[in-house]
Amino acid sequence: MLENRRFVIIGFFAIVGIIYLLRLFYLQVLDESYSIVSSSNSIKRVIEIPFRGQIYDRKGKLIVYNTPVYDLLVTPYKARVDDTLRFCRVLGIERRDFDSLMAVASAYSRAKPSIFLRQLSKEDFASIQDIMVDYSGFEFAKSSLRTYTAPTLANTLGYVSEITKTQLEKQEEPYYRQSDYIGQSGIEKIYEQELRGKRGTKFVMQNVNGVYKGPWKGGELDTMAVAGENLYSGIDLDVQQYADSLMVNKVGSVVAIDPKDGQIIAMVSAPTYDPKILASRYFSKNYAALARNPYKPLINRPIMASYRPGSTFKLIQALIGLDEGVITPNTGFSHAGAPVGCHNHPGTGTVALGVMHSCNPYFYNVFRRMIYNNDIKNTFKASAAGLDEWHDRVSKFGIGQRLGIDLPSEYRGNLPDKKYYDRFYGEYRWKFSNIYSLSIGEGELLITPLKMANVAAIIANKGYYYTPHIIHSIGDKHRTNPEYLVRHETDVRPEHFGPVIEGMIGAVEGGTARRSRVEGINIAGKTGTSQNKKGDDSSIFIAFAPVEDPKIAIAVFVENAGAGGSAAAPIATLVIEKYLTGKITNKGLEESMLKANLMNKVVLTGQQKAALKDTATVKSSDVIKKPLLPKKQ
Template identity: 70%
Template structure:
């Protein structure tokens, strides 16, 4: 019995001893991590940053690519500089800049390398590489610079810049480190996970002076960096640049969509800037200049600016009324007693005529029928019930909500319901007479240019849409994110679209569009709009699609301060339709007119500010129309609406 216990005890301690011996063998022979840690003076762990994915247009033309550059890092406690002025001259920097960079490096860490000078070109690197051996504590790191083939699409592409402290603290996992670059706006931000790739790690040997002596263990423990995925967009780069030229000297937006896929063909935010200026080491200085520009070039108008849709909204009103059965295609209305001016000479005796001549009294009556299509006797309750039913149908067109485009900061706009007006007027203190301006797209309605381009695509498709998106393929062509393959229905029967489309064709060929803007050989279905603007000339809007019978392009153009939709926005849209369908511009007279037309608002002259109290009687800032519009408080003007 005792012998058995002795064997158990010996066996137990023997097992423990064997475990310790095996662990020591593993740590000292098999596991390299402690060896690497103890050899930190001779073995350096180098993180390799992968190239970001490139971006292409729909025809595989390169839009964004990477140019190799070099970053200069400094480890403060190792840094030894005998002649600071000579060092500054070598790097082409000023002494105050040197002091600022060194202080920032010391604040981060005295013993860890941190960024000193970013994005040195290959030429600069070759010029100073050998000389830098005389300056201990400094080392080079290979990096890349985002480069843009053309000065276009700045707000859509976005930019990359150094990650902020707040972003570092909020990140999930530990992918990013201080000094890393990250997408901050546009596609660069939205597709950051796909574009950034996967980091690599190399272990290299170095001597006591920090000079690299080759890879450690022949790269046995190294992992290769994996480049980010390429993005293939639906953008037609030639059409995009042509749209840029047409929007020169104008403030506004252009959005063109391929109706059957939802792919965005062209997206212009005017005025814009050359994206290359935010891809240099002078980022902060250039960004500050753009941010202080009174025309707000950093403001991405297609998805962030909000306007009243004006008469373009009459299309949705007509479709909603036809679907609910409160009117038929041949319904006509008299104009007597209507608090709106008539632009159609009393010719609106049908839905088609009402749209063709953009008749305000006609759509006042249409909206009134929609609201009071119930048996409720109480005026307030009837108005609230009808408004909410109207809101439910209109929201299916994407109005009053975010569409989900693959760009950050999309504004949802405003589509009022009974609760909205209860807050403004008080519960049971409003009725149809307080909200009738909605009938012609004015009042409290707010939309973005992207939404109106999507409305044009919905009508082109006779009732459905795919969420508009810039990227048509991730990693390969025709491979969008799954959410952009979902078909959205509006609930409007296709036959009702055949009622309004002839009116849209009539508006272009013999209605509210100026004659010079009409295109030979292309049947365009369109609708003009004028969006009220209290602080200057009204904004010009036009939405359209073509060819009318088998649409391949749907478009919305907004020209701020352009006044009439048919004379400012419509010519831009029609020229782009002609260029896209025919591949050339035949209407040279129209092209010359638009390119030379200037709708830029005058900016106030800057004068030195005096230390006095502000004068409330002075005129308000004229730049306000360029920023995001807010829900209007001014009284509705019955004369508007073409």
């Protein structure tokens, strides 16, 4: 028994010894990592930053690409600069900049390299590369600069900038490091994981002075950086630039959608700026200048600005009224007894005429019938029950909710219901007389331009829509987001769209938007005038075309421009013609819209006016102030 135990103990220690020997063999012979660490004085690990994915328009034209640049890094404890003034002259910086940059690098780490100067061009790098050998502690790293083929889509594309301390701390996986760039807004933020690619690693040999001596072990341990995936958008770059030009010296939005699939054709937020100014080493200075501008060019108005929809909302009222059966296509109303005024037009004996002439009393009566379900009794309970049912029907048009576009910070808007008015007035303390302004798209209703462009797409499709989106496919295999293939129904039967579309055609041919007819294109449209507490009303127009086979649905908002037919409708129809035909026939209308300056109609406070004077012009450009027509090919 004792003899057997002795063999067990000897066997146990023998096994442990063999395990240790095998582990030692692996570490010394097979595993290269310890060899790399022990050779850290002569072998350097270099992280290869991949190019971000490129972004294309619907015709395959590049919108965003990358330009190779170089970053200058410093390791403070190794840094030796005997002649600081000469060093500053070489880099083209001031002495105070040098002191500031060194202080920031030292605060980060004295032993680790960090960014000293970003985005040196190939020419700058070539001119100073040999000179920098004299300054130990400094090294170059390859990088890239986001570059744009046209000064457009600034808010939609977004920008990349250095990752913040908070973002570093909150990252779920340890991918990003100090000084890395990350998408901060727009498409760059939403598609960060697809765009960023995968890092590579190289091991290089260097002498005691840090001079490169070639790859270590012939590069057999290196891993290649993998570029980010390309994104393919529905944007038509030529149409986008044209729409930008029409919105110069105006405040507002243009949103154009392909109703067949929800792809965004153009998205203008005005005033805008050249996106390259936030892709330069002067990011902080340029961003601050844009942030101080009182016209707020950093706000992405198509998805963030909120307006009352005005008369464009009457289209939804008509469709729901027809579907609920409270009116028929031939229902007419007089102006008598309505607390809302109307335009000087003939009688409104049908739904189509009500839409064509944008008759306020007509839609007051339609809304009243819906709320009371044709039983006209001005009681709270009837108003509350009818309002909630109306709210549920309207919400199916995407009103009062986020549509889910692939952009951050989409505004929900406001679609009031019983609970909303209970909070505002108190329970059982409101009735129809408090809410009738909803009938003509005023009151507490708030929408975004994107939502109204989507309403135009719904009417073009006779009852459904696809989630509006900028990017339709990703990568070489053109992967699509399955959410963008889902058809969203409004539950309004297709036959009810005929009278409404007839009225929209009438509005363009001989009604409130007759100034904006286009020869050869059958357009269905509706003007709107959104009331403002300060300044003139805002001009709104939504439309789709051609009626017989819709290819574009559009919404245009121009702040403080007055009636919908004055500015929004002409801009919308010019964009429609440009997209469908590639040319413009009404040169007089085009010229008047290109020249129109409506910025002075926007009401600014005294503080905002002072800020406008104080806002310095940024390095490349500030707010775009002149037409940027696409170049002729």
